[in-house]
Amino acid sequence: MALHSVVQRVSERIIERSRATREQYMARTRAACGKKVERAHLGCTNLAHAIAAMPVPEKQRLKAAARPNLAIVSSYNDMLSAHQPLAAYPALIKQAAFAAGGTAQFAGGVPAMCDGITQGETGMELSLFSRDVIAMSTAIALSHQMFDAAVFLGVCDKIVPGLLIGALSFGHLPAVFIPAGPMSTGISNSAKAHTRQLFAQGKASRSELLESEVQSYHGPGTCTFYGTANSNQMLMEIMGLHLPGAAFVPPNTALREALTRAAAQRALMLGHQGDQFTPVAEVISEKAIVNGIVGLLATGGSTNHTLHLVAIARAAGIAINWDDFSDLSSIVPLLARVYPNGGADVNHFHAAGGIGLVIAELLDAGLVHADVKTAAGDGLRHYTQEPYLADGKLAWRPVAPASLDRAVIRPASQPFSADGGLKLLQGNLGRAMIKVSAVKPEHRRVQAPALVFNSQEALLAAYQRGELARDFVAVVRYQGPSANGMPELHKLTPALSVLQDHGFQVALVTDGRMSGASGKVPAAIHVSPEALGGGPLALLRNGDIVSLDADAGVLCVLEPSNWLERSPDPVNIDTHATGFGRELFASARQHAGTAESGATLFQHPDWAAS
Template identity: 55%
Template structure:
């Protein structure tokens, strides 16, 4: 199948734009790879320190002939998704020994849960944790004793941070190892209804708590299609997971077999063998375009609009919002997973999952088929699905048809003809809107503005019944340099209630809304941010605003707007408490949201 012309054009544009940075990156990786296996250059004293605690593996490590795997783990037992990683290192070491290799935990990285910090002060560290994770993984890998690597991470900032680190050490092969989603609990739409009723004051906190606990109930990734599961999809579309491994539940024989196979694959692609496949050769512009296609086809998290440019830049690939929009306009949305639909990721996986979707997109010329992956040359193996047959892991031909067309449809008969992500430009700046769950009649909202500097102020106004007409809620000074760009997900129930009351409402913010944003039109990541004197800082209560996802515009409809002096805000309260004082340098040096809001890249 010939490659879709838009996919080819966008890829060529990215390649041309990235030529200087990509060539410089590849030159650095070639130089590092040319030095040979890292351990050969360490002194005896260096090596003795590295192997002192390795017991029966000492001899194999000292001889330097067996591949040594570096494990970077985001394990902690507060995150349900990462709780499953607790015993992975021992499992990995056992498998490594069986295939003539060794494995060491190179280091751990922090993994915070946005679900815990949602609406709390700690959320102001969330986005910056991506860069901390990249730095921590870099420290882990800097010991220079690893021939290959396994990255254990799943959730929101963890995978992007690990990708930045893996790309920085791009001369070393890497396999990303998922943990899988928790089994299905209370349906996500039922949970959302309970949240909306609580926001409206119809039920008490005891009923809300019961619903939340029934939804988030066990080990594994949360089952809605937010940032964590979007990350898992990306790792498969971009060739860093084993095929079909993203959405297999934890603590099952198939999950354990896939983890063992990841170890074996990591060992087989080192420079010590004949199938050397470093990360630098996998994560090129084609891999990132494939990731963008997956994002649009699945209706994935808007957080990846921030993360993908930062991830790509680490391997010399420069992405722009225009790339997102052009691909969105050319890729059909084939999945309906909450919040875009009623199903969860377990239902999606059962309906055919990523294997079916990748096959469909390949057959329709919407993916680059000739990329490198951890499986070798070409994306075709990712059409297949893993099975345990007589106790042996094997990959069989993936499904040719969806088993539930209310969840997953073919590319020829999608839920929508486009991916549902819109770029917005106007005199308010540049931002994005996810419209895949927004009713078409709400894609354009024109109304008076109510301006807030904090989401808590919006909640107070709501409780005081101040929203009585169509309103565009502007929440500013929420960008990366103002306060770390926290998610404003707690606004969703409030705005949903107003919308259900018959009002036309929209949100405009330099903050973010995550993969859990839903049916309320939300112009997010608006840049330049208010704290940098961006246009949002000139908006006043009562200004007429237009948010138009059809035309792709974001404007204030008032004469003289551009001549106004931007307001300033006292942001000193954002600098202290719950660790915020440690991140002042991050707030001062962070880049624009349109470029990934990155600190270290």
């Protein structure tokens, strides 16, 4: 199938826009590639330090400085269900690497925080910046010049993007990402959401709410709704960094263990000593980034990736922006309905055909680039296969030729929606993104008086006082990267959903985030420039008429006379400066880029003129 003209056009403009920075990045990467194993460049004292604690067989192999050595970088901790299964992986990886003729060492751990735990709490103000801390931690882990390839163990929101940004700073090394897989299905997502709304209305007790949540989040593995964590896993597959079909195989199963061992051995095969040398810099190309955006749109994935994919691309010398997302969204059909965009969870999605089937549909419709390098080999078609065990050995076979549940996955010729449901909004309030795949058509245009809040707590207090039973646009500002680290604002979702269900026209406009669980209330998020950076949100007043039109792509205030001559109301952001570790991130808040530039702390020399 010929590549769709819009995909071709967007790809070409990204390549042209990125030409100088991509060439500089690739030149540095090529210069870092050696002709020998990495540790052969170390002095004897240096090498002795690096192998002192290794078992004798591995030490002998490492002393020989002839065979490849694999880095393990992990986000394991046993508080987070998605990462708890990773505890067993390093031993499996070391065994597999040794059996394949190489060695593996645990190079370093990275922090892993959970947005589900910190949601609505102070810790959420560290969440976005944790991505760049993870990237820096990854670079430190790889800094010892001991490794010829690396495997990365991580799953959730900021963790996979941070690992990948760090991996790209060592772009000359091959990289394979290894997930843990989803937990088993608990209570239905609709039942969970219903209990949350009852609690917001005071019709359910805290103990009833807790019991509902515990029945939903109940075991090891990734949360099963299609938020940022599971969007990460989709991206790692469609961008060619997993083994095919690895994303949603459950933890603590024989197939999961086999995939983990195979990933380690595949990473060694991709090293420069062999004939399949595939550094991560060549996998994450302009075409791979476009494939990632298309996959995100086709599956109704997390809006967090309008930040993370931008930051990942920049780490590889590639410049993308929200116009690229929006233009691709106009022609990429929605092929999956997974909560919050439907009733199914990722286990249902996987059973219906999963990522492999979606990739097959996108390839056959000419919506993704087939000619890319991947961890599985040249070409994206590898990722239309699914893994299985044949007599205890790992093998792959083609995915089902058609959806096994058309309520969950549909063909590109008969999609749930003709577009990807992610749109750019722009107007005199700035630029923002909106996810409309879960928003009913009758709620996609809201024009109503603004009610302005400088925190989500202030909005919720007004709700509890009964002041929000009306049509309104909730403006929650001073939530951007520079103000308070750009926390997610999901604490608002149940209250706003209740108001919408009662027949009111309600929308949210914010320079903060809503992310992968953005739901049925229209939300203009990531508004740029942010209020603290001189953005027009700082000038809004209660009663100003705000128009949010997701269909037309408009976000504006119907201008009161001379509104741009107003001065911002006084606001105190000092309360976000200290406590819970926030004082350690003062420099991050000061130097964070805009949301559309990925809200990243990293200012590469290549981007000085951009």
